[in-house]
Amino acid sequence: MSTLTEHQAIKDAAALLRAGKLCAFPTETVYGLGADATNADAVLSIYETKGRPRFNPLIIHCADLAMAESLAEFSPLARRLAALWPGPLSIVLPQKPGNGLADVATAGLATVALRIPDHPLALALLRETGRPLAAPSANPSGKLSPTTAEQVRRGFAGAVPVLDGGPCQAGVESTIVAVDGDRVVQLRSGAMPRADIEAALGVKVDIAAENAAIAAPGMLLSHYAPEAQIRLDAAPRPGEAFLAFGPAPDFSGPMRNLSPSGDLREAARHLFSMLHELDATGAGAIAVAPIPDTGLGEAINDRLTRAAAPRG
Ligand code: TXA
Ligand code: MG
Numbered sequence: 081m082s083t084l085t086e087h088q089a090i091k092d093a094a095a096l097l098r099a100g101k102l103c104a105f106p107t108e109t110v111y112g113l114g115a116d117a118t119n120a121d122a123v124l125s126i127y128e129t130k131g132r133p134r135f136n137p138l139i140i141h142c143a144d145l146a147m148a149e150s151l152a153e154f155s156p157l158a159r160r161l162a163a164l165w166p167g168p169l170s171i172v173l174p175q176k177p178g179n180g181l182a183d184v185a186t187a188g189l190a191t192v193a194l195r196i197p198d199h200p201l202a203l204a205l206l207r208e209t210g211r212p213l214a215a216p217s218a219n220p221s222g223k224l225s226p227t228t229a230e231q232v233r234r235g236f237a238g239a240v241p242v243l244d245g246g247p248c249q250a251g252v253e254s255t256i257v258a259v260d261g262d263r264v265v266q267l268r269s270g271a272m273p274r275a276d277i278e279a280a281l282g283v284k285v286d287i288a289a290e291n292a293a294i295a296a297p298g299m300l301l302s303h304y305a306p307e308a309q310i311r312l313d314a315a316p317r318p319g320e321a322f323l324a325f326g327p328a329p330d331f332s333g334p335m336r337n338l339s340p341s342g343d344l345r346e347a348a349r350h351l352f353s354m355l356h357e358l359d360a361t362g363a364g365a366i367a368v369a370p371i372p373d374t375g376l377g378e379a380i381n382d383r384l385t386r387a388a389a390p391r392g
Contacts, residue, residue, distance in 0.1 A: 090201065093243045094208035097122075102129060104218040104232045105205050106245030107197040109168045109253050109271050110225040110352070111232050112141065112215030113240065114205075120182035123214050127184070129236065132221040136297050137187035138214040139170050139254070140194050143206035148194050151179045151212060158259045160281050166198035168250050168271035172258035172296075185214045187297065195254055201245040217253060218242075222305050224352045224359075224387075227251050231356060251349035252379045256296050257285065267296040269379040271348065304352075306359040306366065310388035314367035321363035323354060325371050334361040338369075344376040351380055355387065 093103045097114060100122040104113050113130065115122040117140050127134055142148040145162060152173035154162060161171050170193045175186065186192050197203065206213060217225035218232045218240070226232045229244035255270035257277070264285045266274055274285045288295055308321065316322035321334040326342040328335065336354035338347035358366050368384055371377050 086201075089243055090204050090208050093205055093241070094210075096241060097205075097209045097213065098211070102126060102240055104229070104240050104242040105202055105213075105215070106199055106229070106243065106248060107141075107202045107215075108199045108248060109197070109250045110227055110248055111218040111229065111242070112197075112202075112213075113218035113232075114141070114213040114215040116209070117185045117212040117214040118180045118182060120184050123182045123185045126214060126216060129240065130216060130219070130221045132216065134184065135187050137189055137193065138185050138216050139256075140181065140185065140192055141202065141206060141213045141215050142194055142196050143203060143210075144196065147206075147212060148196065150176065151181060152176055152192055152194055155259055157262060157264065157281075157283075161257065161259065161264065161277070164272070164277065164280055165196040166203065167196075168198065168254040169277070170195040170254045170256045170268075170270075172256065172267065181212065182214075191258075193256060193296075199245065199249075201243060205243060224304050224306060224355055225253060227349075227352050231353070247349075247353070249349065251351055251353070252376070252383060255379070258288075269382045271376070271379060273375045274378065275375060304355075304383050304387040306355055306387060308359050308363055309365040310384065311365055311367045312384055312388050313370040315369075316367040317365075319363070320365045320367050321358040321361055323358060323366055323368045325369040334358055334363055338371070338380075344372070344374075344380065347371065348376045348380055351383065 096103045100119050115126050172193045175192045219235045227248040229242045232242045250271035253270050255272040256268040258265045265288050267288050316331050324337040338350050
């Protein structure tokens with residue numbers, strides 16, 4: 081896209097959003113399905129379009145720290161976390177009363193999950209719109225998150241306009257943390273590894289128990305479900321598809337390699353796209369090679385475990 085048409089595309093997308101319409105946009109993690117977070121009707125159409133349960137609150141994307149601070153109360157510890165913005169980190173904070181956010185955007189909770197995305201198009205769109213944007217991953221509820229504009233279009237059968245920014249860099253969703261007094265609790269593993277947050281802040285990041293009082297409601301749902309069965313830590317059998325990591329075995333069926341060199345960043349970036357591609361082969365099952373559970377591997381294995389979970 082040339083700079084001129086890109087500028088026009090951003091203006092058009094912002095005009096849609098300001099008029100209460102939906103528009104999908106790229107972030108460094110995955111594509112988001114955006115709506116003006118201060119417009120209840122606009123936010124409701126996110127839930128309708130995705131088929132998402134109303135009790136599952138949305139992440140609110142901000143253009144800058146001033147916008148974020150107008151929406152939530154930042155403790156000193158929260159401020160130190162916010163120094164990691166822009167980036168793939170969503171922070172759950174107490175809402176400021178009268179902040180203008182639609183109640184449906186936060187599913188009626190007293191808290192709100194905020195982030196400033198690290199993507200030039202997302203930031204330009206947020207500035208041009210001048211409003212906080214509610215944006216879940218731009219996929220029908222329960223399906224794989226999209227990392228390209230084409231996947232968004234296919235997911236919603238062309239019904240949603242998409243600002244195209246090419247493939248997403250990180251490939252898995254943001255890490256979600258809550259601040260609980262002097263504790264930082266991770267509610268969802270994601271594109272910012274826990275160890276990176278710990279190193280930057282010099283504090284330990286606890287992992288929320290599945291049934292903790294503070295939790296990300298969306299984490300209770302079956303998620304990331306491809307059509308194919310997923311078999312983890314597996315070698316491929318005849319008739320299956322195979323998602324490799326590191327040196328690939330001899331296999332004649334459909335195969336993708338998350339990272340031939342065993343690089344977790346590369347693997348995260350390719351995860352959803354390769355699952356999409358292998359799923360599209362119509363194979364009944366996808367065997368997935370073991371992936372180390374360190375660094376970004378924590379988020380990769382989390383998403384794969386959910387994709388492999390039995391559907392209810
Ligand atoms: O990378 C990302 O985070 C992407 C891009 C588009 O920014 N967005 C994303 O949104 O993954 P979504 O809707 O797929 O996931 C949002 C998660 C859900 O698990 C939800 O329950 C949790 O955030 N969440 C939102 N607000 C919360 C709150 N106030 N307290 C706890 N969890 C919250
Ligand atoms: Mg999602």
